[in-house]
Amino acid sequence: QSALTQPASVSGSPGQSITISCTGTSSDVGGYNYVSWYQQHPGKAPKLMIYDVSGRPSGVSNRFSGSKSGSTASLTISGLQAEDEADYYCSSYTSSSTYVFGTGTKVTVL
Amino acid sequence: EVQLVESGGGLVQPGGSLRLSCAASGFTVSTNYMSWVRQAPGKGLEWVSLIYSGGNTYYADSVKGRFTISRDNSKNTLYLQMNSLRAEDTAVYYCARELGYCSTTSCRRYYYYMDVWGKGTTVTVSS
Numbered sequence: 001q002s003a004l005t006q007p008a009s010v011s012g013s014p015g016q017s018i019t020i021s022c023t024g025t026s027s028d029v030g031g032y033n034y035v036s037w038y039q040q041h042p043g044k045a046p047k048l049m050i051y052d053v054s055g056r057p058s059g060v061s062n063r064f065s066g067s068k069s070g071s072t073a074s075l076t077i078s079g080l081q082a083e084d085e086a087d088y089y090c091s092s093y094t095s096s097s098t099y100v101f102g103t104g105t106k107v108t109v110l
Numbered sequence: 111e112v113q114l115v116e117s118g119g120g121l122v123q124p125g126g127s128l129r130l131s132c133a134a135s136g137f138t139v140s141t142n143y144m145s146w147v148r149q150a151p152g153k154g155l156e157w158v159s160l161i162y163s164g165g166n167t168y169y170a171d172s173v174k175g176r177f178t179i180s181r182d183n184s185k186n187t188l189y190l191q192m193n194s195l196r197a198e199d200t201a202v203y204y205c206a207r208e209l210g211y212c213s214t215t216s217c218r219r220y221y222y223y224m225d226v227w228g229k230g231t232t233v234t235v236s237s
Contacts, residue, residue: 001171003154034222038155045204045230046147046155051223089155093222097160098168099145104154 004029004090004102011108017078020105022090023071028100030071034093037066037075041086049088050075077107085109112136112226114205119231126195126235132188132205132228140183141217143208145224146190148201148233158203159190163210163217173199195235202230 005023012018022029022037029035035053038046048057050066053073063078073092077084090102118130130146146158159179160168167179178191188205206227211220 003156032222036223038224040155045227046206046224047227048223048225051221051225057225087154091155091157091223096168098170099157099160099224101147101155101157 001028001094001096001098001100004092004100006088006090006102006105008103009106009108011110012077012080013110014080014082016080017076018080018107020075020077020088020090020107022073022075022092022102024073024092024100025071027095028071028092029068029073029090031095032093033068035066035068035073036091037064038089038091039084039086040089046089080109082109112207114207114226114228116203116205116228116231119203119233121234121236122195123237124196124235127191127193128195128233130190130192130203130205130231130233132190134186134188134207137207137226138183139181139186139188141212142210143219144179144181144188145206145208146177146179146188147204147206147224147227148199149204149230150198150201153201156201160208161188162219163212192233195233197235200233200235202232204228204230 206224210217
């Protein structure tokens with residue numbers, strides 16, 4: 001199972017919106033509405049930010065939103081804040097009943 | 111409080127073995143779907159293995175035949191037995207929970223995401 005493709009880095013100024021893409025295949029992202037997104041600060045464990053493409057866990061800011069079109073999912077962070085600077089990973093359920101993660105995107109707040 | 115705590119990491123020579131543990135509190139390991147995920151230094155997340163509530167197990171191709179996932183229900187603990195270790199297995203290993211959807215008689219997969227993560231344990235394979 002090949003990793004899902006994400007841009008290596010995305011940056012934005014405070015208050016701006018940014019979008020991170022996550023491209024897979026019909027065997028993962030395109031085949032199921034089971035895409036999740038994780039935020040990881042340096043030296044910390046991943047934290048669930050979005051589940052089932054666009055669901056938001058309790059406690060996660062509504063500045064985070066998700067969507068999907070075909071085999072590409074997206075995470076949008078609106079009103080960018082300094083605390084959003086972190087690595088972000090998408091993940092998808094696969095046709096093998098397992099998971100595959102994205103390559104990861106480093107978000108920089110300018 | 112729902113929590114996962116990994117242990118058992120360390121330095122091991124190539125070809126050696128190590129067993130990781132993941133102690134759960136606040137929920138029952140056996141009624142959920144538990145994964146191991148690893149992250150090599152400076153690299154991204156890689157899913158490693160999954161155990162179903164019913165006991166079925168799944169592995170990434172990179173570890174198949176070398177790693178074994180298991181659990182001890184009496185200790186509410188998840189394990190990862192790692193044999194024939196290679197330098198490329200060097201990573202922080204996280205355990206994570208996928209919540210099971212349970213009736214009075216059985217559990218099934220319904221929530222396809224990992225909502226609880228441990229802080230990780232570091233494995234270094236080097237001579």
